[in-house]
Amino acid sequence: MLRYTVKRLLGAIPTLFLIILISFFMMRAAPGGPFSRDRSLPPVIEANMIKAYHLDDPLWQQFLRYTAHILQGDFGPSFKYKDFTVNELIWGGFPTSAKLGGIAMLLALAIGLSAGSWAALHQNTAVDYSTMGFSMVGIAIPNFVIGPMLTLILGSWLHWFPVGGWGQPSQWVLPIVALALPQVAAIARLTRGSMIEVLRSNFVRTARSKGLPERKTITRHALKAAMLPIVSYLGPAVAGIITGSVIVEQIFTIPGIGRYFVTAALNRDYTLVMGVTIFYGTLIILLNLLADILYGFLDPKIRYE
Secondary structure (H helix, E strand, C coil): CHHHHHHHHHHHHHHHHHHHHHHHHHHHHCCCCCCCCCCCCCHHHHHHHHHHCCCCCCHHHHHHHHHHHHHCCCCCECCCCCCCEHHHHHHHHHHHHHHHHHHHHHHHHHHHHHHHHHHHHCCCCHHHHHHHHHHHHHHHCCHHHHHHHHHHHHHHHCCCCCCCCCCCHHHCHHHHHHHHHHHHHHHHHHHHHHHHHHHCCHHHHHHHHCCCCHHHHHHHHHHHHHCHHHHHHHHHHHHHHHHCCHHHHHHCCCCCHHHHHHHHHHHCCHHHHHHHHHHHHHHHHHHHHHHHHHHHHHCCCCCCC
Protein backbone atom coordinates (compact mmCIF):
# COMPACT_ATOMS: atom_id res chain seq x y z
CA MET A 1 0.00 0.00 0.00
CA LEU A 2 2.78 2.43 0.92
CA ARG A 3 4.66 1.69 -2.30
CA TYR A 4 1.50 2.24 -4.35
CA THR A 5 0.80 5.54 -2.58
CA VAL A 6 4.33 6.83 -3.14
CA LYS A 7 4.21 5.87 -6.83
CA ARG A 8 0.90 7.68 -7.27
CA LEU A 9 2.22 10.81 -5.57
CA LEU A 10 5.37 10.80 -7.69
CA GLY A 11 3.25 10.32 -10.81
CA ALA A 12 1.22 13.39 -9.85
CA ILE A 13 4.24 15.67 -10.18
CA PRO A 14 4.11 15.89 -14.03
CA THR A 15 0.36 16.50 -13.81
CA LEU A 16 0.81 19.40 -11.40
CA PHE A 17 3.59 20.81 -13.57
CA LEU A 18 1.28 20.78 -16.61
CA ILE A 19 -1.45 22.47 -14.55
CA ILE A 20 0.98 25.23 -13.56
CA LEU A 21 2.33 25.60 -17.11
CA ILE A 22 -1.04 25.76 -18.88
CA SER A 23 -2.67 27.99 -16.24
CA PHE A 24 0.26 30.40 -16.21
CA PHE A 25 0.29 31.04 -19.95
CA MET A 26 -3.51 31.06 -20.26
CA MET A 27 -3.73 33.79 -17.63
CA ARG A 28 -1.06 35.84 -19.41
CA ALA A 29 -2.85 35.37 -22.75
CA ALA A 30 -6.11 36.83 -21.39
CA PRO A 31 -6.79 40.47 -22.35
CA GLY A 32 -5.92 43.11 -19.81
CA GLY A 33 -3.75 42.90 -16.73
CA PRO A 34 -3.91 43.20 -12.95
CA PHE A 35 -3.67 46.99 -13.10
CA SER A 36 -5.57 47.71 -16.32
CA ARG A 37 -8.77 48.64 -14.43
CA ASP A 38 -7.03 51.11 -12.16
CA ARG A 39 -7.40 53.99 -14.60
CA SER A 40 -6.98 56.50 -11.80
CA LEU A 41 -3.33 55.52 -11.48
CA PRO A 42 -0.89 57.78 -13.31
CA PRO A 43 1.06 55.94 -16.03
CA VAL A 44 4.33 56.32 -14.12
CA ILE A 45 2.91 54.68 -10.98
CA GLU A 46 1.33 51.89 -13.02
CA ALA A 47 4.67 51.26 -14.76
CA ASN A 48 6.43 51.16 -11.39
CA MET A 49 3.93 48.65 -10.02
CA ILE A 50 4.36 46.43 -13.09
CA LYS A 51 8.11 46.59 -12.60
CA ALA A 52 7.83 45.89 -8.87
CA TYR A 53 5.94 42.66 -9.58
CA HIS A 54 8.36 41.74 -12.44
CA LEU A 55 5.50 41.72 -14.94
CA ASP A 56 7.72 43.48 -17.48
CA ASP A 57 10.15 40.54 -17.60
CA PRO A 58 9.96 37.97 -20.43
CA LEU A 59 7.31 35.33 -19.83
CA TRP A 60 9.81 32.51 -19.50
CA GLN A 61 11.59 34.38 -16.73
CA GLN A 62 8.30 35.04 -14.95
CA PHE A 63 7.40 31.36 -15.23
CA LEU A 64 10.72 30.14 -13.84
CA ARG A 65 10.55 32.61 -10.96
CA TYR A 66 6.97 31.62 -10.16
CA THR A 67 7.79 27.90 -10.31
CA ALA A 68 10.72 28.41 -7.94
CA HIS A 69 8.40 30.11 -5.44
CA ILE A 70 5.83 27.33 -5.80
CA LEU A 71 8.46 24.72 -4.91
CA GLN A 72 8.94 26.64 -1.66
CA GLY A 73 5.19 26.65 -0.96
CA ASP A 74 4.87 30.36 -1.69
CA PHE A 75 2.03 31.40 -4.04
CA GLY A 76 3.20 35.00 -3.96
CA PRO A 77 1.41 38.27 -3.17
CA SER A 78 -2.07 39.11 -4.36
CA PHE A 79 -2.19 41.98 -6.86
CA LYS A 80 -5.58 43.20 -5.64
CA TYR A 81 -5.66 42.24 -1.95
CA LYS A 82 -2.39 44.02 -1.24
CA ASP A 83 -2.52 43.43 2.52
CA PHE A 84 -2.63 39.65 2.08
CA THR A 85 -0.58 36.96 0.39
CA VAL A 86 -2.26 34.31 -1.75
CA ASN A 87 -1.47 31.69 0.90
CA GLU A 88 -3.32 33.75 3.51
CA LEU A 89 -6.34 34.22 1.25
CA ILE A 90 -6.56 30.53 0.36
CA TRP A 91 -6.23 29.30 3.92
CA GLY A 92 -8.59 32.02 5.07
CA GLY A 93 -11.34 31.00 2.64
CA PHE A 94 -10.78 27.25 2.54
CA PRO A 95 -12.27 26.43 5.99
CA THR A 96 -15.55 28.07 4.97
CA SER A 97 -15.60 26.30 1.60
CA ALA A 98 -14.66 23.01 3.27
CA LYS A 99 -17.46 23.34 5.81
CA LEU A 100 -19.99 24.27 3.13
CA GLY A 101 -18.89 21.50 0.77
CA GLY A 102 -18.42 18.88 3.48
CA ILE A 103 -21.89 19.29 4.94
CA ALA A 104 -23.42 19.41 1.46
CA MET A 105 -21.63 16.19 0.45
CA LEU A 106 -22.65 14.37 3.64
CA LEU A 107 -26.24 15.41 3.02
CA ALA A 108 -26.01 14.32 -0.62
CA LEU A 109 -24.57 10.93 0.37
CA ALA A 110 -27.23 10.27 2.99
CA ILE A 111 -30.14 11.17 0.72
CA GLY A 112 -28.65 9.91 -2.54
CA LEU A 113 -27.67 6.47 -1.22
CA SER A 114 -31.05 6.01 0.45
CA ALA A 115 -33.04 7.16 -2.58
CA GLY A 116 -30.96 5.13 -5.05
CA SER A 117 -31.15 1.96 -2.97
CA TRP A 118 -34.89 2.38 -2.46
CA ALA A 119 -35.40 2.84 -6.19
CA ALA A 120 -33.31 -0.26 -6.99
CA LEU A 121 -35.28 -2.38 -4.52
CA HIS A 122 -38.51 -1.24 -6.22
CA GLN A 123 -37.28 -1.38 -9.81
CA ASN A 124 -39.79 -0.47 -12.54
CA THR A 125 -42.39 0.72 -10.05
CA ALA A 126 -43.83 4.14 -9.35
CA VAL A 127 -41.24 4.61 -6.58
CA ASP A 128 -38.42 3.95 -9.04
CA TYR A 129 -39.82 6.20 -11.76
CA SER A 130 -40.55 9.10 -9.42
CA THR A 131 -37.13 8.91 -7.74
CA MET A 132 -35.29 8.86 -11.05
CA GLY A 133 -37.54 11.61 -12.39
CA PHE A 134 -36.60 13.90 -9.48
CA SER A 135 -32.96 12.92 -10.01
CA MET A 136 -33.08 14.01 -13.63
CA VAL A 137 -34.55 17.35 -12.59
CA GLY A 138 -31.79 17.79 -10.02
CA ILE A 139 -29.10 17.08 -12.61
CA ALA A 140 -30.68 19.27 -15.29
CA ILE A 141 -31.19 22.39 -13.17
CA PRO A 142 -27.85 24.13 -12.47
CA ASN A 143 -26.80 25.82 -9.22
CA PHE A 144 -27.24 29.32 -10.61
CA VAL A 145 -30.95 28.54 -11.04
CA ILE A 146 -31.50 26.56 -7.83
CA GLY A 147 -29.80 29.18 -5.65
CA PRO A 148 -31.93 32.18 -6.69
CA MET A 149 -35.09 30.04 -6.57
CA LEU A 150 -34.39 29.01 -2.97
CA THR A 151 -33.52 32.59 -2.10
CA LEU A 152 -36.73 33.91 -3.65
CA ILE A 153 -39.15 31.28 -2.30
CA LEU A 154 -37.74 30.27 1.09
CA GLY A 155 -36.00 33.54 1.85
CA SER A 156 -37.85 36.50 0.36
CA TRP A 157 -41.40 35.13 0.17
CA LEU A 158 -41.68 32.77 3.16
CA HIS A 159 -38.94 34.34 5.31
CA TRP A 160 -37.88 30.94 6.61
CA PHE A 161 -34.13 31.41 6.21
CA PRO A 162 -31.70 34.31 5.69
CA VAL A 163 -30.73 34.85 2.07
CA GLY A 164 -27.04 35.60 2.60
CA GLY A 165 -24.07 35.45 4.92
CA TRP A 166 -22.41 32.61 6.78
CA GLY A 167 -22.21 33.58 10.45
CA GLN A 168 -25.27 31.79 11.88
CA PRO A 169 -26.35 28.14 11.32
CA SER A 170 -29.65 29.38 9.88
CA GLN A 171 -27.63 31.03 7.10
CA TRP A 172 -26.11 27.68 6.14
CA VAL A 173 -29.35 26.01 5.07
CA LEU A 174 -30.01 27.56 1.67
CA PRO A 175 -26.44 27.38 0.29
CA ILE A 176 -25.98 23.81 1.53
CA VAL A 177 -29.25 22.69 -0.06
CA ALA A 178 -28.44 24.50 -3.32
CA LEU A 179 -25.01 22.85 -3.44
CA ALA A 180 -26.20 19.39 -2.40
CA LEU A 181 -29.19 18.94 -4.73
CA PRO A 182 -27.23 18.14 -7.94
CA GLN A 183 -25.01 15.74 -5.99
CA VAL A 184 -28.05 14.02 -4.48
CA ALA A 185 -29.38 13.43 -7.98
CA ALA A 186 -26.08 12.10 -9.34
CA ILE A 187 -25.44 9.80 -6.37
CA ALA A 188 -29.01 8.47 -6.46
CA ARG A 189 -28.70 7.50 -10.12
CA LEU A 190 -25.29 5.89 -9.63
CA THR A 191 -26.51 3.97 -6.58
CA ARG A 192 -29.59 2.70 -8.35
CA GLY A 193 -27.67 1.37 -11.34
CA SER A 194 -24.96 -0.23 -9.22
CA MET A 195 -27.41 -1.70 -6.73
CA ILE A 196 -29.53 -3.32 -9.45
CA GLU A 197 -26.43 -5.02 -10.83
CA VAL A 198 -25.27 -6.19 -7.39
CA LEU A 199 -28.70 -7.54 -6.42
CA ARG A 200 -28.50 -9.90 -9.41
CA SER A 201 -25.05 -11.19 -8.51
CA ASN A 202 -24.31 -14.69 -7.24
CA PHE A 203 -23.15 -13.78 -3.74
CA VAL A 204 -26.41 -11.93 -3.01
CA ARG A 205 -28.46 -14.89 -4.22
CA THR A 206 -26.33 -17.15 -2.02
CA ALA A 207 -26.91 -14.95 1.02
CA ARG A 208 -30.65 -15.02 0.41
CA SER A 209 -30.70 -18.78 -0.12
CA LYS A 210 -29.02 -19.25 3.27
CA GLY A 211 -31.93 -17.48 4.92
CA LEU A 212 -30.15 -14.22 5.76
CA PRO A 213 -32.73 -11.49 6.44
CA GLU A 214 -33.26 -9.10 3.55
CA ARG A 215 -32.19 -6.08 5.57
CA LYS A 216 -28.85 -7.67 6.48
CA THR A 217 -28.36 -8.89 2.91
CA ILE A 218 -28.74 -5.35 1.64
CA THR A 219 -26.70 -3.54 4.30
CA ARG A 220 -23.88 -6.07 4.81
CA HIS A 221 -23.39 -7.38 1.28
CA ALA A 222 -25.20 -5.53 -1.51
CA LEU A 223 -24.67 -1.94 -0.38
CA LYS A 224 -20.94 -2.44 0.25
CA ALA A 225 -20.36 -3.78 -3.26
CA ALA A 226 -22.62 -1.14 -4.80
CA MET A 227 -20.49 1.61 -3.23
CA LEU A 228 -17.57 1.03 -5.63
CA PRO A 229 -18.74 3.39 -8.42
CA ILE A 230 -19.89 5.89 -5.79
CA VAL A 231 -16.40 5.99 -4.27
CA SER A 232 -14.92 6.51 -7.73
CA TYR A 233 -17.29 9.42 -8.28
CA LEU A 234 -16.63 10.97 -4.88
CA GLY A 235 -12.96 11.75 -5.58
CA PRO A 236 -13.46 14.59 -8.06
CA ALA A 237 -16.96 15.36 -6.70
CA VAL A 238 -15.72 16.23 -3.21
CA ALA A 239 -12.96 18.43 -4.61
CA GLY A 240 -15.43 20.12 -6.93
CA ILE A 241 -18.05 20.70 -4.27
CA ILE A 242 -15.48 22.13 -1.81
CA THR A 243 -13.53 24.46 -4.08
CA GLY A 244 -15.85 24.71 -7.04
CA SER A 245 -18.91 26.12 -5.31
CA VAL A 246 -18.27 29.40 -7.11
CA ILE A 247 -21.85 30.24 -8.03
CA VAL A 248 -23.31 29.32 -4.64
CA GLU A 249 -20.74 31.38 -2.75
CA GLN A 250 -21.42 34.36 -5.03
CA ILE A 251 -25.20 34.10 -4.69
CA PHE A 252 -25.20 33.82 -0.91
CA THR A 253 -22.17 36.13 -0.34
CA ILE A 254 -20.13 33.44 1.41
CA PRO A 255 -16.44 34.33 1.96
CA GLY A 256 -15.04 31.09 0.57
CA ILE A 257 -12.30 30.15 -1.82
CA GLY A 258 -14.68 30.04 -4.80
CA ARG A 259 -15.69 33.66 -4.33
CA TYR A 260 -12.04 34.71 -4.21
CA PHE A 261 -11.46 32.81 -7.45
CA VAL A 262 -14.22 34.67 -9.30
CA THR A 263 -13.07 38.06 -8.04
CA ALA A 264 -9.46 37.26 -8.93
CA ALA A 265 -10.39 36.14 -12.45
CA LEU A 266 -12.35 39.34 -13.10
CA ASN A 267 -9.51 41.48 -11.76
CA ARG A 268 -6.76 39.51 -13.55
CA ASP A 269 -5.15 38.77 -10.20
CA TYR A 270 -2.69 36.31 -11.69
CA THR A 271 -1.20 34.94 -8.51
CA LEU A 272 -4.52 34.37 -6.75
CA VAL A 273 -6.05 32.59 -9.76
CA MET A 274 -2.94 30.46 -10.11
CA GLY A 275 -2.86 29.66 -6.40
CA VAL A 276 -6.49 28.54 -6.31
CA THR A 277 -6.04 26.49 -9.51
CA ILE A 278 -2.97 24.68 -8.17
CA PHE A 279 -4.67 24.12 -4.83
CA TYR A 280 -7.73 22.74 -6.58
CA GLY A 281 -5.64 20.41 -8.77
CA THR A 282 -3.71 19.11 -5.77
CA LEU A 283 -6.94 18.47 -3.90
CA ILE A 284 -8.38 16.46 -6.80
CA ILE A 285 -5.23 14.31 -7.03
CA LEU A 286 -5.22 13.58 -3.30
CA LEU A 287 -8.94 12.80 -3.15
CA ASN A 288 -8.71 10.50 -6.17
CA LEU A 289 -5.84 8.68 -4.44
CA LEU A 290 -7.95 8.36 -1.30
CA ALA A 291 -10.82 6.95 -3.37
CA ASP A 292 -8.51 4.33 -4.90
CA ILE A 293 -7.28 3.32 -1.45
CA LEU A 294 -10.86 2.96 -0.21
CA TYR A 295 -11.47 0.55 -3.07
CA GLY A 296 -9.26 -1.98 -1.31
CA PHE A 297 -11.41 -1.85 1.83
CA LEU A 298 -14.66 -2.23 -0.10
CA ASP A 299 -13.50 -4.97 -2.49
CA PRO A 300 -11.08 -7.59 -1.07
CA LYS A 301 -10.22 -8.72 -4.61
CA ILE A 302 -8.37 -5.44 -5.27
CA ARG A 303 -4.66 -5.58 -4.46
CA TYR A 304 -2.14 -2.77 -4.78
CA GLU A 305 0.92 -4.50 -6.20
